[in-house]
Amino acid sequence: MENNRNFFITIALSVLILVLWQVFYMNPRIEAQREAARIEAEQQEQAQPSATPQPGQQTAADNADLPGGEAPSGGVPGAGGGVAAGSSRADALAASGRVAIDTPRISGSLSLTGARIDDLILKDYRTTVERNSPNIELLNPASMADGYYAEVGYIGNESVGSLPGPDTVWTVEGQPTLTPEAPVTLTYTNDRGLTFARTIAVDSNYLFTVSDTVTNESGEAISLSNYGRVARIGTPKTAGFFILHEGLIGVTGEEGLQEIKYSNLVDDRQIVPGKSQDGWLGITDKYWAVAMVPSGAQPFQPRYAYFDDGRIRFQADYLTDPLVVQPGQSQTVDTLVFAGAKETGLIDAYEEDRQIRQFDLLIDWGWFYFITKPMFYLIDWLFRVLGNFGLAILATTVIVKAIFFPLANKSYKSMANMKKMQPKMLEIREKYADDRMKQQQAMMELYKTEKINPIAGCWPVLIQIPVFFALYKVLYVTIEMRHAPFFGWIRDLSAPDPTSVFNLFGLLPYDVPSFLMIGVWPLIMGVTMFLQMRMNPTPPDPTQAMIFNWMPVVFTFMLATFPAGLVIYWAWNNTLSIIQQGVIMKRQGAKIELWDNLMGLFRKKPSQPAE
Numbered sequence: 001m002e003n004n005r006n007f008f009i010t011i012a013l014s015v016l017i018l019v020l021w022q023v024f025y026m027n028p029r030i031e032a033q034r035e036a037a038r039i040e041a042e043q044q045e046q047a048q049p050s051a052t053p054q055p056g057q058q059t060a061a062d063n064a065d066l067p068g069g070e071a072p073s074g075g076v077p078g079a080g081g082g083v084a085a086g087s088s089r090a091d092a093l094a095a096s097g098r099v100a101i102d103t104p105r106i107s108g109s110l111s112l113t114g115a116r117i118d119d120l121i122l123k124d125y126r127t128t129v130e131r132n133s134p135n136i137e138l139l140n141p142a143s144m145a146d147g148y149y150a151e152v153g154y155i156g157n158e159s160v161g162s163l164p165g166p167d168t169v170w171t172v173e174g175q176p177t178l179t180p181e182a183p184v185t186l187t188y189t190n191d192r193g194l195t196f197a198r199t200i201a202v203d204s205n206y207l208f209t210v211s212d213t214v215t216n217e218s219g220e221a222i223s224l225s226n227y228g229r230v231a232r233i234g235t236p237k238t239a240g241f242f243i244l245h246e247g248l249i250g251v252t253g254e255e256g257l258q259e260i261k262y263s264n265l266v267d268d269r270q271i272v273p274g275k276s277q278d279g280w281l282g283i284t285d286k287y288w289a290v291a292m293v294p295s296g297a298q299p300f301q302p303r304y305a306y307f308d309d310g311r312i313r314f315q316a317d318y319l320t321d322p323l324v325v326q327p328g329q330s331q332t333v334d335t336l337v338f339a340g341a342k343e344t345g346l347i348d349a350y351e352e353d354r355q356i357r358q359f360d361l362l363i364d365w366g367w368f369y370f371i372t373k374p375m376f377y378l379i380d381w382l383f384r385v386l387g388n389f390g391l392a393i394l395a396t397t398v399i400v401k402a403i404f405f406p407l408a409n410k411s412y413k414s415m416a417n418m419k420k421m422q423p424k425m426l427e428i429r430e431k432y433a434d435d436r437m438k439q440q441q442a443m444m445e446l447y448k449t450e451k452i453n454p455i456a457g458c459w460p461v462l463i464q465i466p467v468f469f470a471l472y473k474v475l476y477v478t479i480e481m482r483h484a485p486f487f488g489w490i491r492d493l494s495a496p497d498p499t500s501v502f503n504l505f506g507l508l509p510y511d512v513p514s515f516l517m518i519g520v521w522p523l524i525m526g527v528t529m530f531l532q533m534r535m536n537p538t539p540p541d542p543t544q545a546m547i548f549n550w551m552p553v554v555f556t557f558m559l560a561t562f563p564a565g566l567v568i569y570w571a572w573n574n575t576l577s578i579i580q581q582g583v584i585m586k587r588q589g590a591k592i593e594l595w596d597n598l599m600g601l602f603r604k605k606p607s608q609p610a611e
């Protein structure tokens with residue numbers, strides 16, 4: 001049993017990976033599908049008894065849609081602009097006056113009704129790897145079935161008159177186009193002598209600056225609160241995977257980072273953290289996000305809310321403490337709105353340049369960010385040098401191997417010495433066959449004399465596990481890996497290998513079920529794992545030998561569903577391990593069992609003599 005201790009430890013670690021995969025991958029995925037079905041059923045039930053809000057129609061529940069529970073006049077969520085809910089994009093855009101948006105990386109428009117940023121298309125990103133596929137439509141007008149928008153407004157008591165809100169029609173000089181070089185200014189004057197001048201600027205990437213100047217010509221001091229919200233109509237489809245957060249998100253107050261799933265908010269209705277002086281909040285997808293950064297001039301109350309009064313919608317919003325403007329005076333409130341792709345370098349730059357607290361957490365680096373983020377930067381730097389993310393992953397594997405070489409080298413030396421000590425171990429077991437205590441003592445004395453660590457063989461596996469998960473995280477959550485090609489048929493390293501052995505890698509004209517999508521790279525990974533395991537003696541116990549033989553097959557099926565980049569890493573890592581282990585064993589004079597084990601697979605076993 002002592003002789004097989006390393007083998008049992010490796011088996012246990014492998015089983016642990018399989019269990020973790022089932023618990024943290026398959027089970028959450030199944031649960032997410034069930035939850036999505038439940039939410040969809042609720043939406044259908046709620047849609048049947050309640051009519052769709054018509055243009056101009058208000059309900060009592062609408063007052064809860066805006067922060068503070070008080071909506072400005074005409075504050076109808078999702079039905080403003082004179083078009084019925086569920087309209088087409090073209091109809092929704094034509095229903096209100098608009099200011100075009102045109103930058104090097106985004107296009108679209110903002111609505112003069114509500115001054116909403118609600119029409120945004122990302123020029124650099126498409127829905128699929130095909131070059132002619134549509135660009136990503138990030139934001140949509142509220143009257144669409146999947147409305148998604150950012151809005152800034154004000155709330156006050158009746159004495160200040162009507163304030164800018166969802167249905168406020170702003171005035172703009174001419175029909176200018178919002179560009180990084182040309183901000184636009186909108187104006188609105190209410191019936192109580194308050195004038196609002198809103199300047200909207202955009203940089204060359206994804207950051208809008210909304211600057212409101214409130215001028216009080218009413219003759220008396222007024223008090224009003226600034227609000228901002230990111231609202232989303234309907235329940236978005238998510239990956240439903242534990243490794244990634246998709247939903248409402250924010251960093252505010254003493255609570256710091258808050259990640260709220262759509263399903264949790266459906267149950268809780270609303271989550272109200274403590275007041276904050278700085279921070280940000282919004283809604284995030286896997287690769288895209290919309291977030292608002294309130295002005296730091298006034299403390300604000302963040303909130304994450306769910307509404308189902310006629311239309312399902314989720315909302316991240318804030319409401320500042322009252323702002324007092326004296327007669328004849330002006331006050332300016334600045335709000336930042338991020339709407340775009342979660343590019344690591346860009347997010348980090350916004351955090352530093354704009355002093356946005358922990359804005360880098362908009363990307364879900366996970367609990368092990370201290371491993372994941374440096375690994376991303378290493379891969380990204382190598383990509384800039386090599387020009388291909390697949391090559392960068394291969395180079396990263398070599399670097400990781402080099403970093404851990406001393407430990408792995410010591411481990412393989414110990415394993416080689418263990419093989420050389422096999423005759424002595426067998427002699428001890430035979431000598432003390434009837435006395436387990438003396439057998440154990442003799443074994444420990446042998447280990448001490450020969451300087452052998454019996455569990456050293458599991459260190460390479462233990463080291464590989466956190467690196468494996470860190471790389472998985474990088475491949476899965478970073479947009480830089482999205483649609484990143486390797487060579488040949490791998491056009492997206494963040495997606496599974498698209499080929500399958502069960503249709504001869506596309507030669508046969510039929511599709512295969514997803515669980516049979518065993519592509520070329522998973523097969524290569526399985527072969528390298530098989531060869532690595534065959535470098536050690538075959539366990540004498542039949543059960544152990546069976547596990548020994550089937551483990552590469554199990555891992556081949558399991559990793560076939562993982563991103564191709566991760567499978568390429570695993571196959572390359574196995575190859576390097578085989579070379580490293582072979583060199584060390586040869587130097588130590590230990591026999592390499594690979595060839596004998598391979599021949600043993602085809603060697604006819606002797607028949608058992610008849611009794």
